[in-house]
Amino acid sequence: MAGVTAATLDVRVLGSGPRVVLVHGGSGPRRTWEMQSPLAERWQLVIPSRRGFDDSPPTERQDFEDDAADLLPLLSPISHLVGFSYGGLGALIAAGQRPDLVRSLTVIETPLFSLALGDAEIARFERLSNEFLADGLDARPEVLDEFLAAAALRAPESRSLPPDVESEIRLARGGRRPGEANPNLEAIREAGLPVLVASGDHLPELERLCDLVAAALDGERAVIAGRGHAIPRADGFNGRLEAFWSAAEARPAA
Numbered sequence: 001m002a003g004v005t006a007a008t009l010d011v012r013v014l015g016s017g018p019r020v021v022l023v024h025g026g027s028g029p030r031r032t033w034e035m036q037s038p039l040a041e042r043w044q045l046v047i048p049s050r051r052g053f054d055d056s057p058p059t060e061r062q063d064f065e066d067d068a069a070d071l072l073p074l075l076s077p078i079s080h081l082v083g084f085s086y087g088g089l090g091a092l093i094a095a096g097q098r099p100d101l102v103r104s105l106t107v108i109e110t111p112l113f114s115l116a117l118g119d120a121e122i123a124r125f126e127r128l129s130n131e132f133l134a135d136g137l138d139a140r141p142e143v144l145d146e147f148l149a150a151a152a153l154r155a156p157e158s159r160s161l162p163p164d165v166e167s168e169i170r171l172a173r174g175g176r177r178p179g180e181a182n183p184n185l186e187a188i189r190e191a192g193l194p195v196l197v198a199s200g201d202h203l204p205e206l207e208r209l210c211d212l213v214a215a216a217l218d219g220e221r222a223v224i225a226g227r228g229h230a231i232p233r234a235d236g237f238n239g240r241l242e243a244f245w246s247a248a249e250a251r252p253a254a
Contacts, residue, residue, distance in 0.1 A: 004069040009048040010055035011074065015040025018103070018249055021074050022047050023067070025085030026151070026172045027165070029053065032084055035233050039242060046074055050087065052171045062086065062175030068093035075101035080245050082106040084232060085151075086172075089181045096184030099191035104248035106196040106241065107213060108231050111178040115212040125150075125205040126179055136173030137166065150203055152228035185216050194248040195219030198237070202228040220244070 012029070020043050024032040029047050039045060050067055051059035059066065067090025075081065075094065080103045083091025088110025095102045111129060116122040132139050132147040139147070148161075161169070188195065197214040199207055201223045214221045222244075227234040 004065050006069040006073055007051055007057045007066070009050070009057075009070050009074075010053075011049070012047045014045040014047070015043060017043045018245065019044045019046060019077055019079040020245065021071065021079045021081050023071065023081070023083040023087035023091050024050060024053075025083075025087040026062075027168055031164075032232060036238060036241075039238060042242070043080075043245065046079070048074060050090075053168075060174075062172055064089035064093060064176060064178070064181050066090075068097065072098060072101070078103050080104045080106070080248065082108070082241070083110060084108045085110060085229070086175070086178065088112075089178055089183070092183035092185070092188070093181065095193065096187045099187055099193055102193055104194040104196070104245060105188065105217075105219075106198065106244065108198045109200065109206050109210060109229055110197075110213065112181060112183070112209070112213055113179040114182060115216055116209055119205075119208065122205045122209055125203070130177050130179070133172060133175050133177065136169055150206075150229060152202075152230040189216070189218055193217075194244070194251065196222060196241075196244045198222040198224060198231055198240070200228050200231045200234065201225035 014037060022033050022036065022045060029049050033047055036045065049056040051057055067087065071090055071094040075098065078101055081091050081095060088107035091107060095105050113126045128143060128147055131143050195217040197210045197219050199210040201207065222240050224231055224234045224237050224240060231237055
């Protein structure tokens, strides 16, 4: 990727079988993918820590273009690619750059706001997200309350955050705005990649946005409710994900 040098990330590998790369978002990889460890009985789970997290290189700000550059070396041999929330932007960009390295693509409530121009409610949520991204825990109280609840980072009745969650939020402050992401969706679609777009049925704006992403990629839709934005922790998520991967494995090679 022109102008972006890939970093060598801290990567945890679990199990054996067809290769799956799991990309976290604003929360760290262990919290995000904790409930997926049973899948390592049948799949090789490759779990990178994005820049700034764990022992990966530090970064001045979170940036989906950096994430995409860092992911490309991990997609060999060919891999199923899963991106959660902000991490899905880097996954989409990487898949658009090298669809030949991706067996299937799953994105989970990824804020690809550029697809929703003209939707007033999605635009309002994008402004909320941008303010939180810019100001972090110093954002206006009403912004904190709404965004943290939407992100399943704090219960509505709680006024505090666990120390590890707070430290991860501080890493995201000043990150590049999701609305600037412009992945090559046409390349993904033309390559015929199997695509799954998942959401948690907790925010109408995100449901509509996920519908738009799925339509743009000719993808499948999965709505897995019960844990809000923390969809990888919801009952039924692993089964839906594994069924999707297995179907992609069974497809004839292009």
